[in-house]
Amino acid sequence: xxxxxxxxxxxxxxxxAETSTIAQTWALSVRSIQSLLRQPSLIVPSLIFPLxxxxxxxxxxxxxxxxxxxxxVDSYLDFALAGAIVQGILFGSTTGATALATDIENGFFDRxxxxxxxxxxxxxxxxxxxxxxxxxxxxxxxxxxxxxxxSIKGGIGGVVGLMVSGxxxxxxxxxxxxxxxxxxxxxEAVQGAFPLLFIALFFSSAFFPRETMSGIYGTMADxxxxxxxxxxxxxxxxEGVSASALARAILVPAALAVVSIALSLRALRHRLGAx
Amino acid sequence: MRTDQAARPINxxxxxxxxxxxxxxxxxxxxxxxxxxxxxxxxxxxxxxxxAFAGTFxxxxxxxxxxxxxxxxxxxxxxxxxxxxxxxxxxxFSTIRDLETGFYDRIRLTPAPRSALITGPLAxxxxxxxxxxxxxxxxxxxxGARPTHGPTGVLFLYVAAAGIAALGTGWGLGLAFRFRxxxxxxxxxxxxxxxxxxxxAQTPLFIMDGWLELVARINPFTNVIRLARxxxxxxxxxxxNIWGGLIAIVAISALTLTFARRxxxxxxxx
Numbered sequence: 001x002x003x004x005x006x007x008x009x010x011x012x013x014x015x016x017a018e019t020s021t022i023a024q025t026w027a028l029s030v031r032s033i034q035s036l037l038r039q040p041s042l043i044v045p046s047l048i049f050p051l052x053x054x055x056x057x058x059x060x061x062x063x064x065x066x067x068x069x070x071x072x073v074d075s076y077l078d079f080a081l082a083g084a085i086v087q088g089i090l091f092g093s094t095t096g097a098t099a100l101a102t103d104i105e106n107g108f109f110d111r112x113x114x115x116x117x118x119x120x121x122x123x124x125x126x127x128x129x130x131x132x133x134x135x136x137x138x139x140x141x142x143x144x145x146x147x148x149x150x151s152i153k154g155g156i157g158g159v160v161g162l163m164v165s166g167x168x169x170x171x172x173x174x175x176x177x178x179x180x181x182x183x184x185x186x187x188e189a190v191q192g193a194f195p196l197l198f199i200a201l202f203f204s205s206a207f208f209p210r211e212t213m214s215g216i217y218g219t220m221a222d223x224x225x226x227x228x229x230x231x232x233x234x235x236x237x238x239e240g241v242s243a244s245a246l247a248r249a250i251l252v253p254a255a256l257a258v259v260s261i262a263l264s265l266r267a268l269r270h271r272l273g274a275x
Numbered sequence: 276m277r278t279d280q281a282a283r284p285i286n287x288x289x290x291x292x293x294x295x296x297x298x299x300x301x302x303x304x305x306x307x308x309x310x311x312x313x314x315x316x317x318x319x320x321x322x323x324x325x326x327a328f329a330g331t332f333x334x335x336x337x338x339x340x341x342x343x344x345x346x347x348x349x350x351x352x353x354x355x356x357x358x359x360x361x362x363x364x365x366x367x368f369s370t371i372r373d374l375e376t377g378f379y380d381r382i383r384l385t386p387a388p389r390s391a392l393i394t395g396p397l398a399x400x401x402x403x404x405x406x407x408x409x410x411x412x413x414x415x416x417x418x419g420a421r422p423t424h425g426p427t428g429v430l431f432l433y434v435a436a437a438g439i440a441a442l443g444t445g446w447g448l449g450l451a452f453r454f455r456x457x458x459x460x461x462x463x464x465x466x467x468x469x470x471x472x473x474x475x476a477q478t479p480l481f482i483m484d485g486w487l488e489l490v491a492r493i494n495p496f497t498n499v500i501r502l503a504r505x506x507x508x509x510x511x512x513x514x515x516n517i518w519g520g521l522i523a524i525v526a527i528s529a530l531t532l533t534f535a536r537r538x539x540x541x542x543x544x545x
Contacts, residue, residue, distance in 0.1 A: 052472075059487030060477040067334050195323075202327040208334060217330030 014106035024117045028125025033097055033132055046091035047137065050084040051144060057207065058148075073238050073265030077150050077165035081141065083206035085162065086226065088137045090197045094190065096130035097177030101187040104271075113272070123182075123268055127174045134170025138163045153244075158236040165233050172253050173197065175260035206230045228252050236268040238263050292394070295387035301462025304402060306369065318364055318407055321358030323413050325351045327416065328477075338482055343509040348423070351415040352503035353431055353476050355408050359436035360443040360471065362403035364463045366396045367447020374455045383543065393535050397444050404440030408433055420507065428506020431517070436505035438524030443467060445531025452538035470496050495523035 036043055058077045065076050084207045103109040112122050142152070142159055152158045160207045181190050203217065204226035213221055232248025239245065307314045327346035334344050345351050373379040374503065382392065412420070422429050446467070450459040473490045474497040480488055491497050502520025505512050 043333055056472060056477065056487065059483055059485050061332075061335070062484045063338055063482050064478075067337055069334065195319075199323065199327070202323075202331055208331050212334035213330060215330075217333060220330075234373055 015273075021026065021118050021121055024129065025121040027124045027133070027188050028112075028117070028121060029128035032096065032099070032126050032129025036095065036133055043092065043133070046088050046095065047140060049091065050088040050141065053087065054080045054084040054141075054145065064208075067212060069209055071209060071234075071238060074151055075149055077145060077148065078238050079234065080183060080207070081145060081150060081152075081237050082162075082230045083201075084145075085138050085141055085166055085233065086169065086206055086230055087201060088141060089166055090173055090194075090201060092133050092137055093130050093170050093173035093175050094194050094197070096126060096133070096174050097181045098187045098190045099124050100178050101181035101185060102189045104181065105187060106184040119268060119272065120265070123175075123178060123264060126178060127171055129219060130165045130170045130174035133176075135163045135167045138166035139168075144186050152237050153240040154236040155241075157241045159212050161236045161246055161249055162233055165229070165253060168257055169229065169253040172257035172260050175257060175264040178265075179260065179264040179267040182264060185271070200224060200226050200243075204230060225252055225256060229256075276345070285410040286339055287340050292388045292391050293431045295385075295391035296398060299382075299391065299400070303366065303369065303396055305400030314365065314403070317361040317403070318404075320361065321354035321407060321411050322445075324352075325415055326356030326418055328353070332477065335478060337477075340479075340481065342510055343423075343444045344477060344509070345419060345421060347415055347418055347420040348507040349504070350413060351420045352435070352507055353471075353500065354415075355432060356473060356500060356503055357408035357440045358411060359404035360467050361464075362407055363400045363440040363443020363445075364401045364447040364467060365403070365478050366444045367451045367463050368460055370396070370448055370451040371455070371459055372456055374451065374482060375457075389543070390536070393445075393448060393532060395494055396448060397441060397532070400444040401534060403436050404436045404537045405433065408436045409540045420500055422506050423509055426510055428512065431505040431512075432503050432507075435499050435524070436518060437530060438499060438520075438528060441528040442524065442531045445528060445533075445535045448535035449538040450530060452535065455542075470494065471490075471500075474500050476500060476530035495527060498523045 035220065057080045058075065061076045065073055065079065066069065071079070100109070102128040103112070109122075113119070139159070142150070142162065154161060177190055179195065180193050181187075184190070203220045205213075205221050206226060210218060210221045210227055210231075228248050229252040232245050232250075232252065235242065235245035236249060310406055328350040329345075332350070333346045335341060336344055336349070341349075363459065370379065373382070412432070443463075447459075447463050450463050454462075473487070474494050475483070475491050480491055480497075481490065487513065498519035498522075501516055502524075510516075
């Protein structure tokens with residue numbers, strides 16, 4: 001007796017459709033975002049800590065806003081928002097790169113390389129997830145702090161500008177940390193590099209204006225691109241939308257992104273050559 | 276056939292408490308050189324924090340009534356206490372590692388008195404905290420910190436650091452014994468971090484506004500930070516600024532070390 005299954009023709013009715021680069025990247029981006037959402041313990045610190053520091057700073061430094069060198073602001077909270085956004089994105093972008101390093105450690109990255117997906121799609125997909133999270137973080141901080149007295153002089157346009165800036169910054173930091181993940185293949189090494197970002201944040205004008213710093217601190221803040229990025233974002237909040245503010249808020253992270261993407265692609269080539 | 280081992284009498288002598296405690300303390304200190312990656316953050320972090328905060332928030336000394344004219348004098352004691360706290364909590368981390376690898380079970384099988392499993396690591400934490408404090412002070416002096424009341428004033432910083440290390444050790448060990456895995460590490464760090472920052476860590480109480488001032492006034496850690504800063508501020512050292520910090524250290528250390536002892540007993544019962 002023959003079963004219908006064994007006698008069924010084996011020829012496929014149609015050839016499997018080759019997925020486009022965009023579809024592959026999209027699928028990997030969705031995976032990246034889902035992996036973040038499924039592990040809230042990884043993303044909660046990047047949402048809570050910046051808010052905690054903003055609240056702490058607002059209560060601690062409210063009288064400091066009258067000091068010489070401080071820009072005219074309604075409250076320290078308005079001043080602190082840009083620093084909180086950058087701080088949150090630094091935290092969050094490291095999480096995405098750590099996940100990439102974990103993929104390398106557990107062999108999933110090699111399986112992706114063995115699949116017919118494009119090489120750049122693998123990296124871009126991971127970064128796209130980080131960019132979406134960066135935009136979400138920016139909006140989250142704005143919405144949470146609004147009831148606590150935050151005022152954004154730039155209005156809706158200012159918020160959109162902040163989100164664009166946050167998204168590009170997430171790309172820049174994500175690419176930089178991904179380069180580290182690709183070079184080392186170690187989640188611990190990526191985490192170990194995080195303090196360097198923290199140092200870049202603290203030796204900038206993220207928490208206090210450059211004009212109030214002196215000596216070597218002021219010089220370091222002057223040369224630190226994070227200072228110029230934060231000041232552009234801050235101007236969108238405390239002064240309103242202007243060409244100068246938008247240029248600094250968007251072009252500085254864009255320049256950082258170009259450099260860090262080049263680094264990460266180079267690291268990818270290095271890894272492909274080694275494997 | 277006769278074996279020497281079979282003929283040897285079973286050792287029923289109880290290990291003296293001091294010998295066991297010193298042995299455990301030595302092991303912890305030796306681990307600094309064997310696993311520097313676990314200890315270095317507790318040195319580098321307070322050094323970085325002292326310097327970075329002093330530079331970033333340099334301008335706050337211009338606020339009328341600020342108790343020092345050097346921002347590093349204000350932030351150095353805070354950085355030191357953070358380092359001392361993490362020296363204590365670090366003992367909790369290494370205990371978790373020992374619990375996970377099973378080494379701690381072997382320690383518990385030895386005839387060492389149970390209390391030595393607390394006092395040994397405590398001694399190690401105090402030595403680590405003294406080391407961190409000395410390093411932070413030296414780096415702080417290079418970056419412009421100047422003690423205002425000589426060695427006596429600096430001594431208060433060492434006392435406060437030792438107190439924070441002691442309470443950090445109790446808290447770290449207690450949580451390690453309860454959770455027995457790295458979940459405890461996150462709780463240790465987060466609670467310590469919150470308790471330190473919900474004080475006058477960044478600015479004096481009279482400068483604060485709103486909720487933080489209220490929280491900082493009732494937070495006993497505020498008294499400990501005040502004690503630590505005595506030797507670095509322009510105000511005279513008075514008993515009023517000392518006793519609150521000492522009581523806070525003794526009371527919280529007693530509580531956390533009791534918590535650690537009870538958690539150890541519970542670990543032994545399970």
